Amino acid sequence: MKILPNLLTHCLVALICLSFTACSSHNKKTTQLPPANEVALTDNQDEEISSAEPEETAAEELEALNAPGAWEYGIGQTYSLEKLGIDSNKYDFPIMVNKQVLYYLELFQGRQRNYFTQWLARSAMYRPHIEAELKKAGLPTDLVFLAMIESGYNPSAYSPAKACGLWQFIEGTGSRYGLRIDSWVDERRQPEKSTKAAVQYLSNLYSQFGDWYLAVAAYNAGEKKIDTALKRNNAKDFWEIAATEGIFMETKRYVPKLIAAIIIARNPEKYGFTDIAYKKPHEYETIAVPGGVSLEVVAATANTSTKELRALNNELRKGQVPPRSEYTLRIPVGTRELIAGNIDKLRPVTTTVYATHTVKKDETLDSICSLYNISKTTLLKANNLRSAQLPRGLRLQIPTTSTKYVVAKDRDRQAEDRLAKNNGKDKRQQQLVKYTLKSGETLASVAKQYRVSPQQVLRWNKLSQASKVKPGQQLALYTSMPVPSLAEKPEGKADTNKSDATLTAAATKIAVAKTPGSANKKPAVVPTLESTRKQSVAKATQQPASSQKASAQPTVVAQTAKNQPPTWYVVKNGDTLATIAKKFQASPQNIRTWNKLSSNALQTGDKLIVKKG
Structure with a gap:
């Protein structure tokens, strides 16, 4: 049944558009929103945001509702629910119809029909969870439609005042009710967590006012605003203060708009909303992933899409999870085992990237190095500078490292396995x-x-x-x-048998070592355990060795080091080809040749063949 327009003709007249400001429970300042593609509330280009659709026609609604006499309060201002074909027993939120409610019943079926159709379609994604939370808290389940008039069931919706999510919390209120909001995560956009916060807030408001119209008005305007309006006008209910100047027009429209949304949404076919393409709720399971891992990489491990992961984890403001600690990620149903099996293949790839810094007045080398947390030597070398004097306007290249996770190739993991099995070559044991x-x-x-x-x-x-x-x-x-080794044992706690065995093994290795061209020479005399100990003591006290055998040892060891065979080096976070080459007294080109590298890019955890120069 469609409410006929002629029932409104006595209360709606044309008015001159007026500017308005309003507060909400979140202290929102409401103005007409720009188009969704013009909303820019963050510097993060990864973040997907859009406007809160119910606010896009706010000016038009307020103009109509501000008609002379539209907010008169008194007996005879309501319509018979029976005559309108509305059964109040089907609702657990108090239902009544007056001029303002009638206006929204007509508006939703008329000019805003496309909007309301979209909201109904989206509602199916969130209604089961929201209604379950409301029921658990003992609140009217009809309050599920408050999210409809707040955001149109859009978890990414932002208002110009930066109210956000399904329930349009501003940062202060969201934080007060336990939602995490920082540069990485905004849980106002997480449907389950923000719903819990909204349910708790509504429960507190009803406990304070004892009336649902006043409670939802306070959700929009704030507790203090409604309490002050009641006391100042000696009023007892919402419609009394709505007939005064005690509250803003935005809050005055809030209650009738909610009532009209509940009436239609509980029986959409009756009001002409048929063939709605209802969307299905997201189904997911969870898994803990390393801090800082990108959604793109997780998607690759599970043969899913980054877009799907973003939809399941709408609270993430960037294309990756927060760094430093594990993060519980929602993933498509059926992918948990696949991701768990591939998560060990994730490897952090660290590359050197350069930022540009233009030297400002009074800036020094020290201050710039402190700003970017790099050494003076690094900054000077990166810019081929020999002087610490930096002229104003000079453009500096600031080297920094960028780390992201990628899936290691099978051959890389096989190399790691071979290295683990080959521990004996570098005196290690599993x-x-x-x-x-x-x-x-x-x-x-x-x-x-x-x-x-x-x-x-x-x-x-x-x-x-x-x-x-x-x-x-x-x-x-x-x-x-x-x-x-003996040197690693605490003083006075050395295990004599193990130490003797270690020293004997070392002495034997020294004895059989040969210099180039010495194939026909007799092997060196094996030093005794006692003489080896004396050499260690002599070296520690900087005293000369007491025998020719002891003095011969450094020569043999040095010769051995000169011909040291290749070994493995595990790339650490922050390593570059140049720093590794310097550590082993080799050249970057040599390391590239030994490892058949096509570029200087290194991945943390890589195993490189290295030789001391």
Whole structure:
């Protein structure tokens, strides 16, 4: 049944457009929104935002509702629900119809029909969860449609006052109700968490006012505004203060608009809304991923799309999860095992990127280095400068590192496996370590200490998430640790048998070492254990060796080092080809040749063949 337009003709007249300002529970300042593609409320280009559709026609609505006499309050101002064919027993929110409610019933079926159709279609994505939360809290389930008049069920909606999400929280109110809002995450855009916050807020408002019209008006205007209007006008209900100047026009329209939305949305076919293409709720499962990992990479591990991951994790303001700690990511149903199986293939790739800095008045080399947290030597070398004097206007190239995760190729992982099996070549041995987590330690810090990945530790201990590891818990780690030497033993605690064996092995190796061209010479005399100890003491006290045998040792060791065979080097975060070459007294070109590298780009965790110069 469609409400006939002639029922409104006595209360709607043409008016001159007027400017208005309004406050809300979030202290929103409401003005007509620009088109969605013109909304620019953040510097983050990755973030997807759009306008709050219900506010796009706000000026038109307020102009009509501000007609003379439109807000008169008194007996005879309401219409019979029975005559309008409305059964109030079908609603758990109080339903009544007056001139303002009638206006919105007509508006939604007329000029705003396309909007309302879109809102109904989207509503199916969120209504099951919202209604369940309202029911759990003992609130009217009809309040599910408050999200309709706030955002049109658009979790990415922003108002000009930066109110955000399904429930249009501003930052202050959202934070007050436990929503995380920072440069990485905005949980106002997360439907489940923002719904919990909205339900709690509505529950508190009803406890304060004891009336649902006043409670939802306070959701829009703020508790203090409604309380002040009631006291100043000695009023008891919403319609009394709506007939005064005690509240803004935006709040006056808020209650009748909600009532009209509830009436139609609970029985859309009756009001001509048929064949709605209702959207399905998102279905998902969750998995913990490393901090800083990009959605693009996670999508690659699961044969899904970045777009789908963004839709499931709408609270993320960038194309990656926050850094520094694991993040629980929502993923498509059926992809958890696939991602879990491939997550170990993720490798951080660190590349050097350059930012441009123009030297300003009074800036110095020290101040610029402090600003970008780099050394003076690095900055000077990057710009081929020999002087610390920086003229104003000079454009400097600032080297920084950029890290992102990529999926390691099979051959890279096979190389890692070969290296793990080849530990004997660099005097390492695979062993089981039982480590008890101390207070303040994390699984990630322990993994780094033992040169393994957090994912490996989780797998070895059959753990699903690093956050479940608590202080005092014992972890099993399989790692390659250096064979201890005498110098590594605490003073007075050395194990004599193990130390003797280590020294004897070292002495034997020195004895059989030969210099080039010495194939026909007799091997050097094997030093005794006692003489080896004396050499160590003599060196430590800077005293000359007491025998010719001892003095011969440095020559043999030096000769051995000169012909040291190639070894493996694991690329660390921040390493570049130049820094690694300098460490091993080699040239970057040599390292590229040894490893058949096509460029200078390195990936953290790569294994490189290196030789000391």
